[in-house]
Amino acid sequence: MIHKQSQRLNPWGFAYLCTKFRDPMPETRVRFAPSPTGPLHIGGVRTALYNYLFAKKHGGKMILRIEDTDQTRFVPGAEAYIIESLAWCGIHFDEGISEGGPHAPYRQSDRRLLYAQYSEQLIKSGNAYYAFDTPDELEQLRKEAEAGKQTFIYNSLSRKSLRNSLTIPAAEVESLIAGETPYVVRFLVPENSEVVMDDIIRGRVVVKTETLDDKVLYKSDGLPTYHLANIVDDHLMEISHVIRGEEWLPSLPLHVLLYKAFGWEAPQFAHLPLLLKPDGNGKLSKRDGDRLGFPVFPMQWQDPKTGEISSGYRESGYYPDAFVNMLALLGWNPGTEQEIFSMEELIQAFSLERVGKAGSKFDPEKTKWFNHQYLINKANEQLAAEFITFVSLRNISTDPAYVLKIIPLVKERVSFVKDLWEETFFFFEAPQSYDVQVVQKRWKQETPAQMTALALVLESIEPFDTAHIDEAIKQWIEASGFGMGAIMNALRLLLVGTSKGPHLGDIMAIIGKQESLKRIQTGLHAIK
RNA sequence: GCUCCCAUCGUCUAGUCAGGCCCAGGACGCCAGGUUUUCAUCCUGGUAACAGGGGUUCGAAUCCCCUUGGGAGUACCA
Numbered sequence: 239m240i241h242k243q244s245q246r247l248n249p250w251g252f253a254y255l256c257t258k259f260r261d262p263m264p265e266t267r268v269r270f271a272p273s274p275t276g277p278l279h280i281g282g283v284r285t286a287l288y289n290y291l292f293a294k295k296h297g298g299k300m301i302l303r304i305e306d307t308d309q310t311r312f313v314p315g316a317e318a319y320i321i322e323s324l325a326w327c328g329i330h331f332d333e334g335i336s337e338g339g340p341h342a343p344y345r346q347s348d349r350r351l352l353y354a355q356y357s358e359q360l361i362k363s364g365n366a367y368y369a370f371d372t373p374d375e376l377e378q379l380r381k382e383a384e385a386g387k388q389t390f391i392y393n394s395l396s397r398k399s400l401r402n403s404l405t406i407p408a409a410e411v412e413s414l415i416a417g418e419t420p421y422v423v424r425f426l427v428p429e430n431s432e433v434v435m436d437d438i439i440r441g442r443v444v445v446k447t448e449t450l451d452d453k454v455l456y457k458s459d460g461l462p463t464y465h466l467a468n469i470v471d472d473h474l475m476e477i478s479h480v481i482r483g484e485e486w487l488p489s490l491p492l493h494v495l496l497y498k499a500f501g502w503e504a505p506q507f508a509h510l511p512l513l514l515k516p517d518g519n520g521k522l523s524k525r526d527g528d529r530l531g532f533p534v535f536p537m538q539w540q541d542p543k544t545g546e547i548s549s550g551y552r553e554s555g556y557y558p559d560a561f562v563n564m565l566a567l568l569g570w571n572p573g574t575e576q577e578i579f580s581m582e583e584l585i586q587a588f589s590l591e592r593v594g595k596a597g598s599k600f601d602p603e604k605t606k607w608f609n610h611q612y613l614i615n616k617a618n619e620q621l622a623a624e625f626i627t628f629v630s631l632r633n634i635s636t637d638p639a640y641v642l643k644i645i646p647l648v649k650e651r652v653s654f655v656k657d658l659w660e661e662t663f664f665f666f667e668a669p670q671s672y673d674v675q676v677v678q679k680r681w682k683q684e685t686p687a688q689m690t691a692l693a694l695v696l697e698s699i700e701p702f703d704t705a706h707i708d709e710a711i712k713q714w715i716e717a718s719g720f721g722m723g724a725i726m727n728a729l730r731l732l733l734v735g736t737s738k739g740p741h742l743g744d745i746m747a748i749i750g751k752q753e754s755l756k757r758i759q760t761g762l763h764a765i766k
Numbered sequence: 767g768c769u770c771c772c773a774u775c776g777u778c779u780a781g782u783c784a785g786g787c788c789c790a791g792g793a794c795g796c797c798a799g800g801u802u803u804u805c806a807u808c809c810u811g812g813u814a815a816c817a818g819g820g821g822u823u824c825g826a827a828u829c830c831c832c833u834u835g836g837g838a839g840u841a842c843c844a
Contacts, residue, residue: 388768483838514837520836598779603777
């Protein structure tokens, strides 16, 4: 046991080893390892989130590693996008390309020299071999197999008839390599055995090695494939738990076999269920967002090649804590009826055991509801400050104190700050027109005279605050014998232009006596 | 095709591991009613699910098997 662990403790040495003796539980170390091939979509964000929650819950470390071993798929700006998105979500790293750390560098292209020796090691130990088949040749074999309704697999059945160091004499292999013939290194999958894997979420999974193929570990371009780089780095970086999407489950046997071939202790695995499209079935994709009108990315992204813009949650007005809260509950639940969680509460409550096995369809409606919940719980001062920028956009100058009076009256009516204008425009400008349907319903023959009389009442109110306004109007209505509904709806039409909005007394108190009277006069002339 | 994974209201899910407390609970959505000077909020109520079939058991959403359905993977991509 101690021997096994000490193998994983390098290079921290003796002091670290001592703490290990006091505390036999190894440190929890997880990583989020995206490939910078484009913007991170919400499924990826959720994976990062679960890793983060798990690490923090166990007092461990969260590591960001960039897996850019495919040069052909590199997208400029993607790496920065990923980092900024996660920072916006409140997901922070203890080690990574920005933070540095004891296992730097954290970008695989910067570690490229490292991987060749591990590839060599596997060849020497008989767990891997050189292969000289060209991509075209393999493509041809796949096509032929497909035509015969078969699947071509590079494995124990076929490897003996292909061009590799298993079939070609050693001397010739050496000369081929020396002669710069392109080659790859393939993993030699053991024959006739079973790989037994224990996944934290899925339990035990067993597969026969015959169904696996001899995956390429090292490419002809001198870079490792995901499989090799991933295992080497997870080992070197002392990752204790690999938490990743279910799309990786099919390659888990290979990974387990690789750890075994290296003689390394494998981390624990947890394969997360997928995020599915809201309608129909299948993995959530960028296209679904476009089609159904909701963002699939945390932040807006502009494709550097096409210039095409994809919308993001941040730019759409979502709060990061609401977004994170929604994502956390998509596939995980606390087993209680609590739905609103701060990041700190999520950390406390999170466990991989409570992550479901089945995929979750993404629900844009509930996402809005989460934002609504967070919005109504924000301080009025903050909402006022945010809303002022939207008001300014309309070339209306206002002051924070004025907006602050309005916010508590309307915040429960919206899910986004940007939607506040629709609920508050009449606080900033007089009605430009009057809703014809409301006019038809509320504007009777006697209404103009009533409104004229009411204007006189309003003029005499002092101080012009909600309580006094309400009281005066109530008394006047009772004394004159008019209907409350008839008067108030007509008055609302004059002040707001339609039949919506908060309590009229509040509206008048905020826009002031002068403005209220002015709107009544204007309306009296305009409505026929 | 092959390999692997999955299966409770329209959606997110509780309940499944330790079978009875479940003719299945909560939330979103939707519908109705109530409060209100309007709209909205809010409150109350309603809608709606154990994929199907076999077993095991006194008893199954829960355990086992089969079927069906869905998903993922199947690259010198990650």
